[in-house]
Amino acid sequence: MFRYKQYFGKSSEEQAVEYLKRSGYKILEVNYRTKLGEIDIIARDKGAICFVEVKSRSSLAFGSPKEALDTRKQRKISQVALIYLKSKDSFDVSCRFDVLSIIKAGADNADFELIKDAFSLDSRYSL
Secondary structure (H helix, E strand, C coil): CHHHHHHHHHHHHHHHHHHHHHCCCEEEEEEEEECCEEEEEEEEECCEEEEEEEEEECCCCCCCHHHHCCHHHHHHHHHHHHHHHHHCCCCCCCEEEEEEEEEECCCCCEEEEEEEEEECCCCCCCC
16 A cells, blocks of 8 residues: 555656646756655746645545645745745745645546645744
């Protein structure tokens, strides 16, 4: 089961990268990791740096993928995003947090929902 979950997650992120490219995003980083956590995809869209969380499911039996992004995960993404911005000296660049929800109904069939500005930078952190 663990290998299946790994494969499912990896293939979902690969599909997400392709979807974002087709949507006009320029991919900057994939699986950006720090000691505090990870951001699935960092991309540029129309001048903004986008921190994209990919959530995927094989069905809606346990709810929509986008519903799995709780406030704890949002805080972690906020912290890692600030580390990224600091490392690139990019505090003056517009940024946002997007969520890409994927429902995979088979190997070649997936429904994508891109939610731009899905959440804001956690108020405890600031640029």
